[in-house]
Amino acid sequence: ALRAAGATAGRAAAQWWAQETLGGRAVGGVRPAALQILDALDDGDPAVLDGLPTADPYFLGDDQARYAEAAPPGGPAWQELTAHRVDEARWAWCGGFDDAVTDEVARQCRIVLHPTGDDRDLSHLHPDRVRPGGPGVFAGDWAWTPNADGEMRVPVGFAGTLVDNWNGWAVFTCTRQVAEAIVADQQAARGRYRKHLAAHGVAGVQQDRMVDESMARMRFDGDVIDVDETRVHGDPDAVDRITAGADGRYTVMGRSWTWIAVHPYDCDRITGDIPDPVEQPPTPAA
Known part of the structure; x- marks a missing residue:
């Protein structure tokens, strides 16, 4: 549940990011940028990837609020979690966020580049x-x-x-x-x-x-x-x-x-x- 909640937040963050980089608020031609981003995702190029939205798995401030929003009914109360379980919860949410960001950014790039606006992966x-x-x-x-x-x-x-x-x-x-x-x-x-x-x-x-x-x-x-x-x-x-x-x-x-x-x-x-x-x-x- 925490991973799914993080993924929902990650997709939203990626869509806002795409508006600035590939969408209506982008400056200049977007095709070269979309192609560069897709190549960077394939190659794991930190020069580009570091510019994407990311969740900080070492920041503890949002843990309790995220858990309260995402934990399913019947799950243990926040106060009952051990330090190890708190870490697991944080990493699950952040992992879902980061994976969804890269997936959604790639999808947005494919839409920009595809001749018919399709978002299928044509690699x-x-x-x-x-x-x-x-x-x-x-x-x-x-x-x-x-x-x-x-x-x-x-x-x-x-x-x-x-x-x-x-x-x-x-x-x-x-x-x-x-x-x-x-x-x-x-x-x-x-x-x-x-x-x-x-x-x-x-x-x-x-x-x-x-x-x-x-x-x-x-x-x-x-x-x-x-x-x-x-x-x-x-x-x-x-x-x-x-x-x-x-x-x-x-x-x-x-x-x-x-x-x-x-x-x-x-x-x-x-x-x-x-x-x-x-x-x-x-x-x-x-």
Whole structure:
């Protein structure tokens, strides 16, 4: 009961702290601060952790009041507790407080960083933790774009399963929904480049040629992705038709484009269902 009471107080303290650091009363960009705090929680960095609300287990002044508020009916009276039990009561309340602070601070940081405001822990999708056969979020290494604050961001990440590494680049499979989003993103990129050329006076056949030389044509033809890179590579045979595998999943430009695993927190949005951690097999008994 004392630990639960301490946890309630810890969550409240963390929420007030978050308002000053990550919420409406925060000054400046909050994303870098949220990422730094999450990393510090993972690494146990005292430079950051010392700034979080904390309960002092060596301060005796609040013991009796806390005990009176939290002890359940039928529990021993404060006056009946031995010195050892008093210490246990204090440490239980303070431990509940501190654990709840770190949990709530991490949750608040995840909300700030998550592209959809979700508070799920996505640390399993950190690029360093993505393994073949496991889930990840992927983007082209060309996708990084500065936002209005000068932060390098990935406008859209694509949820998938890593199946291979090709010359250091990721090869992943994805659902039809994600494959359609990749095709749409390519078409949008071509459209942006076309507008850029038009703004600089390039039009007509020359504009078409420059767009096609820069980026592949992509479209869905039924259940097949048609990819035309003939002008990109100057090769009339550089045409590919990407079909879904037996599991219905697509490998879009794997071993062709330079895909990388990216952190979901670096994405403005993510296409596809963000996967939960893959359950690891139990470690064999010694």
